Each structure stands twice: as structure tokens, then as C-alpha cells.
Amino acid sequence: MSANKIPDFQSIMLPLLKHLGDGQPHTLSEVIASLATVFKLTEEDLAILVPSGQQRLFKNRVTWAITYLKNAGLLYYPQRAVYQITESGKKVIEAKTDNINLAYLKSFDAYKKWQGSFSQPADPAKPTLEPSSNTPEEVIGVTIGTINEKLSLELLELLKSKPADYFEFFVLRLLSKMGYGGVNAENFEVVGKSGDNGIDGIIYQDQLGIDRVYVQAKRWSDAKVQSKDVRDFIGSLSLRGTNKGIFITTSEFTADAIKTVQMNPQNRIILIDGKQLAEYAITYNVGVQIKTVYQVKALDNDFFDDL
Template sequence: MMIPDFQTIMLPLLKFLGTGPQYPMTEVLQNLSKHFGLSEDDLRVRVPSGQQPLFKNRVTWAISYLKTAGFINYPQRGVYKLTEKGKELLQEKVDSISISYLKKLNDIKKWQNTNAEENPDTLISYPANEEVTPDELLGNTIKTLHEKLALDLLSILKGKTAAEFERFVLMLLNQMGYGTLEERSYEVVGKSGDNGIDGIIYQDQFGLDRVYVQAKKWADSKVQSKDIRDFIGALSLKGTNKGVFITTSEFTPDAYKTAQLNPQNRIILINGVLLSDYAIKHNVGVQIKAQYEVKTLDNDFFEDL
């Protein structure tokens, strides 16, 4: 079942609140999820930021807009009640409620036409995209920017020399916490006769515990099962079973299977998508362009006043 958008939720929400004096959020969610026939899997889907279930987020925004329009109020924290205005709306037997519908109401018109400097408390803003909530819009925008940055980053890496790519990989792994705090906690060794090892991460200052790295800067070719077997063989020559294989492209299904054949081998495979994600997360090869804070009410603060 597709999760309904916040506008579709508005009318069923009002109708449910009209069946009793007031309801807590838990009962609102239970009733609406049953009304829309949502499964447990549907209810586990989260907003792009991952901070809240998508359905609950949409219900919350539906409540917010209906409260602003005067159809709902909050007699106490987390409890919702239909107002007299809301009861009157239900008596009109409307077919649906949407942002466009709310915009047409006299009170909403008055709020939107109010000069913010003259009366900032009554100014209300509705989303330009009426199909998603502001949280979803923000999350989707961030996701789009992240995906574009990841593609740009991969494109640059594919244009670097093998030695430059190997240095990038080792710098990233070091930034991710592999290695020590010493300046020389990693070493690029990739060259002819390197026996399939491109880099070494020293996990302690004496170099007794090491992680070996293979880095393949490939544009389109996928890493095959044979490449993984060769890497495992190279690790065996070094007397270890621990290594990281990184590529700008992708691994074949057989390559993934080969890496997992022997449970004693600890082989981590990082494809181009993961590589760019890790680099962005750990700020390697990227920089912060802008930062924004999204704030919400601190209800505990006001309850303790």
C-alpha cells in the first residue's frame, strides 16, 4: 500500500477526531494506519533524513496545517481535539481537504496577505510543492545534492592517476579511523611487483597490526571473482586474512560471493557508490558549502516553566 500524502490524510484525520472528545497521537496513528490499510513495512518507512517514520511525519504536518486553519487544537501536549470550526467543516460534507482548499478560506487568505513586519504572529507560509511535507522536501533536496556531489566526486577520481587514487583511498581510510594518530599511519606501495597490494594501513605505531588495501580505479569494468581471489592470495603471502578492496566501479555478484566464501577471511568490498558516500561523510575531497539548522519546539522546556 502506498503511504498517503499529508493532504489525503487531512479529511480522514478530521473525521476521526470528530468521533470523540480528544485523542492522543498514538490513537490517531493507529486509526489512520488502519483506515489507509498500511502494513508494518509501510509504517517502518522513514523520511529521507531517517529521523522519523514517514507516515507519522505526514500525519504531523496534516495536524499542523489543520491547526493553523483553526480546525484542530491541542488541549495538551500530544493530544488533539476537533474545534467548533472543524465540526462545522465536517457538516459541510466536503470531499477532500488540500492546501489549495485551505488557501481559499477567508482566515487563510487574511494570514497570507498580512504584512509580516506589521503582524508576524499571524503570517503563515504553505509549501510551494503541495505533494510533500516540508521535511520531505528538505530531505529530498539534501539527497539530490548529495547524489550529484557523489557523481562529481567519482568522476574526478576516475580521472586521477592510479597513484593519486591510491593516496586518496588511504587518506580516506585513515580519516575513517583506520590507522594510528601518527603521521605515517599508512603507506602507498602500489607499483610493479607489488603482489596485488596498493597500500598498507598501520593499526599501531610499531606496524605489527596491518590492514592491506587494493585500489582499482576503473571507469566501467567490474571487479571479477578472479580479482578477489588474487587479492586473497596476496594477503596470504603477507600472512594475513584482513584486507579492503576498493574500486570506483562495481563488483560482480560472484566477486561478492568469493569474498564471503571463507569466514576466516575478513575482506571488505567498497564500490564506487560507497566510496563516494564515505568520502562525503568524512569530508575527504569535499568541503562544507553551507550549514542550516532546523529547529523544533522544546515542549519539555515549557512544561518545566
């Protein structure tokens, strides 16, 4: 399952207009189902989400294709979420046009008028976005992803430079924010020291400390966690009469280390490498802070329907 299989919104335009070529009104679900057949998309393909995870990727691209075609005067909305071809749209189909994209739409006065309605005079001091095959939501998602990747690298480098006990406290605070530790957000204990038998922290899942999760934290720069390290951790858990633990590192786990966990399903061991650690920290705002909030808004059609 790959997003690369999903056609971009410009590639969707012509098949979409052809689907409406019968002159009848069509619902969004009908359009999506028809186009999915045209592009031979599976249910798994249709389930792929945009980077933000807020909408299905193919649906997002179809709706943007509809928006552009509508503003070029090639289709219209006879009612909410229903689409129908216009006379201009029929002429495009009759002309046997072999491709519809943003460059092609510029030949329509309606499209140029729409573009001009929100275009601002060029300001050399402001960055501009060139026309893209990605929808605005995708561009936003990719941009945020790039920012977070850079932040992840910076966070890991900082953690690697800190003392071991600092790192141990950090991972326990993170796990607590992720929901481990029950109702008490500070229900954890750093125990990592000489003679700790391979346990760096304990998270108490209940107020009496009966249910516990044991944590091993490796603040390593380059060395990968080996299978032996995982086996030692499993042994440490066994000494404490439990099989439930989380092994976290700033580096990576070798394939054999991962296999060791998979081959011992009776032990409930979770492995978190540096990349995952940084992603969780960013998601749960541990060691990072919100710099800027952007809101993407859409029409509230229910509001207008209720008037």
C-alpha cells in the same frame, strides 16, 4: 519496504480529522496508530525515515497534516501533543467531504490568514516553491540528495583522472577518517607499486602495527571488477597470513565478484564500489568541503514547560 506506500500528508488529512470526529482529545501516538491501521501500514513501513534520517516519515507527514488542519481552524491543541476537533472541523465531517487537501483548506478564513501571515510579496528574482505533496523536511532532504548526487559524479570523475598512487592515498585517508587506524588518524601506508602482490595500502589498527587491514584500490573508468580480481586479492591476503581486507574501486563489481565474497565468509572482505566511495567521501568530508550550512529549528517545548 518502500516510501511509496506511505500516504502523503494531504491524503492523511481527512482520515485524521475523522479519527478526531468523536470530539475527544487524542494523543499523537493514538493518532499515528489509528492512521497506520487505516492505511494498512506495517511496522517496517512505520520505520521508514525522511531523507535526512532524523525522523520517521509517516510521523513527519502526520504532524504536518495536523499543522495544516490546525491552522485552518479544524482542530486545536488542548495541551502539548494532544489534538481535538473544533466545531468547524465537525461541520466538515458532517458535510461528508470526500477529500481534504491544500486547495480545500484555502476556503477557510483561518487558513488564508495563516498563509498571509508569512507570505511575502512576489519577487520575480527569487525562486518559489509550488505546493507539494512532500513535507518541507522531505523537500530539503531530496534537494540535498540531488546536490550530493551531482557532487558524487564530479568527485568520481576527478579521482579517475588522477594518478593511481594519488587514488591509493585518497582511499587510505578516507578509511582513516572512517575510523580505521585506531587513535592515530594517519596510521596508514601506501605500498602500491610493481611487485606489491595485489596490496595497495595497509592500515595499522594499533600503535605497534600488529592488527592490520589490507587495501586494494582499483582506479578504473569503465571496466568492472571481476571475480578473478577478488580471488587474486584473497590470495594476496593469504600470502600475508590474514583474511581481512577492503577492496575499493571507482567503477563497479560484477555479480560474480560479489558472489565470490559471499561464498567465502571465512574471509572478511569488504567491497566498496564507486558510488559507495563517493558517498563515504561526502559523509566524512574527504576531498570535499562544506559550502553552506542551513539550520532547521523547532520550538523548544521543554523550555516553555520549565518556565
